[in-house]
Amino acid sequence: ATKLCKKRFAEFSDSAEFRPGAYAIACSKIKIGKRVVIRPGSMLFADPRENGAGIIVEDDVLLGSGVHLYVADHEFKSPDIPIINQGHSRSESIILRKGCWIGANVIILKGVTVGTNAVIGAGSIVTKSIPDTTLAAGNPCRIIRTIGTCNS
Numbered sequence: 001a002t003k004l005c006k007k008r009f010a011e012f013s014d015s016a017e018f019r020p021g022a023y024a025i026a027c028s029k030i031k032i033g034k035r036v037v038i039r040p041g042s043m044l045f046a047d048p049r050e051n052g053a054g055i056i057v058e059d060d061v062l063l064g065s066g067v068h069l070y071v072a073d074h075e076f077k078s079p080d081i082p083i084i085n086q087g088h089s090r091s092e093s094i095i096l097r098k099g100c101w102i103g104a105n106v107i108i109l110k111g112v113t114v115g116t117n118a119v120i121g122a123g124s125i126v127t128k129s130i131p132d133t134t135l136a137a138g139n140p141c142r143i144i145r146t147i148g149t150c151n152s
Helices: 001-009
Strands: 024-026 030-031 043-045 055-057 068-070 095-097 132-138 140-145
Touching: none
Parallel strands: 024 043, 030 055, 043 068, 055 095
Antiparallel strands: 132 140
């Protein structure tokens, strides 16, 4: 599987794991770092269009099962045109910085960067970037606390 991933992805480390049941669109725009684990049910959607955005997963990142990453949205500006005919918005890259942990069933939307050693709680919907070393969770996802501090 690693051999196939190395051929298809923009970058794919020898020590990365893209486990069976994980899925990716536009692999040529996705970079996967060292010791990354992408679990079953996860879906990485980069933009296949010529100038479309990609996904960067830096070293030591953990993705729980069922994590979804989307670099674009459907347009829905006109109430008179079916959404399926309105196309997609401009895509924006997603970056998962070194050492972050994305809990199970998290959805990360376009333009988001998750900081170094940050944690995103299971089931969260991330619409804005999350700083380094923070715990964030919820819908919409918000910062709970800095990692290493008590919540008193």
